[in-house]
Amino acid sequence: MKTKMIFCIILLVTASTAGCLGFLEDDKEVICEVLPAGHEDDGKLRIISYDVLALSDSMVEQFTNETGYEVEFIKEDDAGGILDQMMLTKNAQQADLMIGLDNTYLQTAIENCLLQETGFTSNDNYQNISSSALEPYSGPLAIPFDQGPVCLNYDEDFVDEDNVTAPTSLWDLTSEVWKGKAAFPSPVTSSPGRSFMVATIDYFENDEDDTTNAFDWWRAMAQNDAIFTSGWTEAYETHYTGGYGEYTTGHIGDAHITVSYCQSPGVEAYYAENYTHSTSLVLPKATIQQVEYTGIINGAANVPAAELFIEYLLSPEINAQMPENNLMYPVLEGYELPETNGYRYHSDLPTENSDIEIERINDNMDSWLSQWQSATE
Amino acid sequence: MCGFIALTLTPLVYAIARLESVTGMSSITAIGGFFNGKSTLNALEFTILEATLSTLFTVVVGLPLAWALGRYNWSRIKLLRAILAVPFVTPSIIVAMGFLMLIDSPGPLTAIGIDLRLETGLIGELASATGWSNPGHLIALITAHVWFNISLVVRFIEPTLSTMNRTWEDQLRLLPGGHSWLSRLRNLWLPVLGPATLCAASLCFVFSFTSFALVRWLTPNQDTLETLMAKSGGSAGIYGYRIDTSEIVLSTSLVQLLILSIAIITAAAIQRKHSSMHATISESLSKSSSQMPTRPAKITILAGLLFAITPMLMVVIASFRVRNSGSTDTEFTNSAWLEAWSGDYSTTPIPEALSNSLVYCLITLAVALPTGWIISSCIARLERENRLKTAQLVEFGTMIPLALSAVMIGLGILLGLLKWSPNLFNWAFIPAIPHIIITTPFVIRILLPAIRSLDVTYYEQAMMLGLGPLKAWWHGKAAFLRAPLVVAGALTMAFSLGEFGASWVLIRSGSWDTLSVLIDQLMSQPKFNPLIQPMAMAAATVLMVLTFTLFFIAEKFRDNSEGSGF
Numbered sequence: 053m054k055t056k057m058i059f060c061i062i063l064l065v066t067a068s069t070a071g072c073l074g075f076l077e078d079d080k081e082v083i084c085e086v087l088p089a090g091h092e093d094d095g096k097l098r099i100i101s102y103d104v105l106a107l108s109d110s111m112v113e114q115f116t117n118e119t120g121y122e123v124e125f126i127k128e129d130d131a132g133g134i135l136d137q138m139m140l141t142k143n144a145q146q147a148d149l150m151i152g153l154d155n156t157y158l159q160t161a162i163e164n165c166l167l168q169e170t171g172f173t174s175n176d177n178y179q180n181i182s183s184s185a186l187e188p189y190s191g192p193l194a195i196p197f198d199q200g201p202v203c204l205n206y207d208e209d210f211v212d213e214d215n216v217t218a219p220t221s222l223w224d225l226t227s228e229v230w231k232g233k234a235a236f237p238s239p240v241t242s243s244p245g246r247s248f249m250v251a252t253i254d255y256f257e258n259d260e261d262d263t264t265n266a267f268d269w270w271r272a273m274a275q276n277d278a279i280f281t282s283g284w285t286e287a288y289e290t291h292y293t294g295g296y297g298e299y300t301t302g303h304i305g306d307a308h309i310t311v312s313y314c315q316s317p318g319v320e321a322y323y324a325e326n327y328t329h330s331t332s333l334v335l336p337k338a339t340i341q342q343v344e345y346t347g348i349i350n351g352a353a354n355v356p357a358a359e360l361f362i363e364y365l366l367s368p369e370i371n372a373q374m375p376e377n378n379l380m381y382p383v384l385e386g387y388e389l390p391e392t393n394g395y396r397y398h399s400d401l402p403t404e405n406s407d408i409e410i411e412r413i414n415d416n417m418d419s420w421l422s423q424w425q426s427a428t429e
Numbered sequence: 430m431c432g433f434i435a436l437t438l439t440p441l442v443y444a445i446a447r448l449e450s451v452t453g454m455s456s457i458t459a460i461g462g463f464f465n466g467k468s469t470l471n472a473l474e475f476t477i478l479e480a481t482l483s484t485l486f487t488v489v490v491g492l493p494l495a496w497a498l499g500r501y502n503w504s505r506i507k508l509l510r511a512i513l514a515v516p517f518v519t520p521s522i523i524v525a526m527g528f529l530m531l532i533d534s535p536g537p538l539t540a541i542g543i544d545l546r547l548e549t550g551l552i553g554e555l556a557s558a559t560g561w562s563n564p565g566h567l568i569a570l571i572t573a574h575v576w577f578n579i580s581l582v583v584r585f586i587e588p589t590l591s592t593m594n595r596t597w598e599d600q601l602r603l604l605p606g607g608h609s610w611l612s613r614l615r616n617l618w619l620p621v622l623g624p625a626t627l628c629a630a631s632l633c634f635v636f637s638f639t640s641f642a643l644v645r646w647l648t649p650n651q652d653t654l655e656t657l658m659a660k661s662g663g664s665a666g667i668y669g670y671r672i673d674t675s676e677i678v679l680s681t682s683l684v685q686l687l688i689l690s691i692a693i694i695t696a697a698a699i700q701r702k703h704s705s706m707h708a709t710i711s712e713s714l715s716k717s718s719s720q721m722p723t724r725p726a727k728i729t730i731l732a733g734l735l736f737a738i739t740p741m742l743m744v745v746i747a748s749f750r751v752r753n754s755g756s757t758d759t760e761f762t763n764s765a766w767l768e769a770w771s772g773d774y775s776t777t778p779i780p781e782a783l784s785n786s787l788v789y790c791l792i793t794l795a796v797a798l799p800t801g802w803i804i805s806s807c808i809a810r811l812e813r814e815n816r817l818k819t820a821q822l823v824e825f826g827t828m829i830p831l832a833l834s835a836v837m838i839g840l841g842i843l844l845g846l847l848k849w850s851p852n853l854f855n856w857a858f859i860p861a862i863p864h865i866i867i868t869t870p871f872v873i874r875i876l877l878p879a880i881r882s883l884d885v886t887y888y889e890q891a892m893m894l895g896l897g898p899l900k901a902w903w904h905g906k907a908a909f910l911r912a913p914l915v916v917a918g919a920l921t922m923a924f925s926l927g928e929f930g931a932s933w934v935l936i937r938s939g940s941w942d943t944l945s946v947l948i949d950q951l952m953s954q955p956k957f958n959p960l961i962q963p964m965a966m967a968a969a970t971v972l973m974v975l976t977f978t979l980f981f982i983a984e985k986f987r988d989n990s991e992g993s994g995f
Binding site: 128132160282288289290301304306319322379 | 467468526529530533534546547646650660664666667670671673747752772843942950953954955956957958959
């Protein structure tokens with residue numbers, strides 16, 4: 053009887069139900085037009101974002117005081133989580149505004165009609181957005197609000213004390229001296245990890261060796277015992293020896309190089325009274341400009357409030373706070389990293405960023421991720 | 430009853446149907462594909478290894494504790510039981526934080542040469558000598574699982590010992606089959622304690638198998654089936670996008686469901702057998718013939734108490750310890766508490782998260798307790814009517830949530846809402862649904878034995894005396910179940926307070942962040958700012974105090990003769 057019971061229940065839940073529940077296939081259709089509101093307009097502004105540090109309570113309160121719109125956040129883990137959620141709720145969007153998709157995810161959102169046009173492109177502050185922020189995308193569907201170059205960070209103490217030469221090529225990291233000492237957030241689950249993988253594709257397409265590509269390098273890194281983590285936090289905080297992780301609980305400290313932002317050493321110094329032993333590796337084409345966007349969701353119920361929040365986010369008063377509050381560069385011209393505690397001094401600028409078009413990123417991402425997984429398995 | 434089973438199974442059927450549709454493969458094909466993937470096989474291998482070792486060590490550590498507690502006459506037995514049982518209701522994210530503090534360098538364990546995190550010294554030598562990758566991480570995980578599950582062993586075995594007629598052993602000593610300790614072990618202890626031990630072991634296996642927060646934080650280089658699904662779960666179920674993740678979630682959840690179903694059925698079968706074997710005399714009668722605790726018994730209990738308390742103390746200490754910028758030096762200050770209380774750094778203030786947590790756990794209580802009561806009454810009635818097979822089937826059905834992956838529950842609820850009522854999507858009470866699904870089986874486990882032993886004639890007599898249905902119900906039934914109801918209610922609230930695994934797939938409204946969500950958010954933030962981690966520990970301390978308060982209330986009402994209440 054028990055065996056029959058188990059069998060029946062397992063059969064119930066695992067039976068081949070594909071096709072039986074036709075409604076589940078509804079959102080296979082792609083219709084590129086402005087969709088009706090996916091939720092009721094109750095006067096609130098609903099924002100889907102990751103835990104954007106700049107969106108503090110006081111900032112949101114100020115917006116509410118100025119505009120009268122209450123704000124409610126739908127929080128996801130990261131940029132990938134935002135896209136996943138928007139894709140999953142495509143025909144019944146539950147937010148009005150998206151904040152946090154970056155240039156490696158944006159095109160997928162655009163091609164899936166997840167965003168609608170904003171009128172912010174005719175705003176004066178739009179004209180003040182830097183060319184580097186508008187380079188990946190400058191259309192009306194998404195507005196950049198912060199940016200920063202993703203690059204490798206390494207521990208200067210390891211290089212100095214062990215007489216190791218700082219890498220001059222990514223291939224150097226496949227040598228014995230870096231064996232088991234590099235930590236990479238997975239491009240499958242991490243936004244900076246994904247950006248860096250894209251950078252490596254451009255890097256190896258433009259190096260002198262035509263016989264190898266990025267995935268040969270990733271394979272060599274895996275064979276050199278590189279550490280792969282699910283997210284930036286695990287790679288930087290748990291494994292990397294050069295960052296603040298060494299002072300936190302659970303630190304392992306087995307990696308002397310990892311993926312982060314070129315301004316991360318500056319952030320370290322900012323919070324540690326101008327002290328850091330982390331520095332960035334700004335090899336040409338091994339860095340990539342990550343631009344984060346905000347955009348009105350196709351299916352938003354409160355478009356006017358979303359427009360106002362974009363204006364607010366891109367106002368000089370708020371955007372200038374990005375370095376302190378979100379640890380990223382502002383996008384408005386004339387605003388820089390602060391000099392306090394060596395923030396700007398320790399933030400290296402890339403020599404030449406990787407420049408893969410976002411359309412190409414979108415077209416190839418699935419294939420790249422699959423190749424990356426095969427190479428690093 | 431059908432409603433609860435539907436509430437449990439509907440999300441699962443939704444999730445499976447959607448994943449099959451997205452991947453274009455049947456569940457059977459997906460299970461076949463599971464065994465062709467390197468990452469899935471590695472995760473399965475590690476999950477079985479850690480769950481098996483955790484189970485073995487939990488029994489090895491828990492048995493002496495249960496023995497010492499059950500065989501001797503302790504003056505503060507309720508307090509001892511409560512402290513040893515508290516780990517089981519401690520939110521897993523707090524356990525993870527406590528153990529990270531414990532194994533940290535410098536920390537209490539590294540001070541005695543055991544470095545489980547950086548794997549230097551003895552552990553490093555072990556790794557080099559055996560070629561075993563990250564033995565320290567696995568040892569830390571198993572130790573944390575032992576800590577978490579130890580109360581299962583104590584809860585299941587100690588009542589058997591404390592209610593056993595002591596004269597059995599004396600009589601057996603006089604017989605040929607009881608002369609040596611080995612023969613007494615074979616002829617007395619194994620038959621008496623074996624089923625309870627196996628039952629506890631089965632549940633230890635289930636909880637270690639599905640452990641998420643502990644694996645995530647303590648073994649960062651390894652995946653279990655649960656963490657593998659969690660990583661892929663976000664992008665699963667979307668047409669034409671990251672189909673590989675849908676394949677992983679579909680195949681992995683099905684394999685997990687199969688394995689856990691077997692473990693849970695085993696546990697249920699053993700528990701049924703076990704329940705007919707013990708409780709031969711009352712505990713007070715048994716204790717009257719017990720000795721005062723011996724020195725080894727005192728040492729065992731003291732070690733158990735230290736083991737239970739230390740990780741929790743570490744969390745409290747960590748909430749006051751703030752590192753100085755750019756150095757390993759720390760200072761003790763209440764600044765993190767002040768920041769966490771006021772809610773800076775884009776996080777919800779503790780008082781707001783606390784009130785949200787309380788609202789969710791009260792909703793969960795309001796639904797799970799009556800649901801559990803109704804289902805338990807139904808099972809008991811089926812048994813009284815001698816419809817045993819149906820009763821067993823229903824009982825198994827109510828335990829299904831224990832075998833389900835949090836990812837599948839969350840994904841299924843999300844898909845169901847999208848189909849039937851998208852406007853409910855942002856309804857702040859939606860996250861209570863997984864809480865109800867997860868806590869109801871525990872309510873049933875606690876109420877069922879009490880309802881089984883309820884004499885139905887009391888209710889009939891109350892009716893005959895002319896009391897109205899409500900009064901008859903109160904005087905004939907509810908009054909006799911007051912203690913188990915309080916126990917079930919307090920535990921339901923404690924579990925609801927600590928749960929966040931199932932909720933993460935669901936959209937969370939920022940203004941409704943609970944304490945456990947707040948802890949996770951803080952721990953996931955970049956910690957350039959030295960206050961972030963102590964702030965998380967401050968929130969964890971509040972959650973811990975709240976959970977313990979509820980648990981001690983439950984212990985106060987727990988009937989001494991009913992120890993195995995999980």
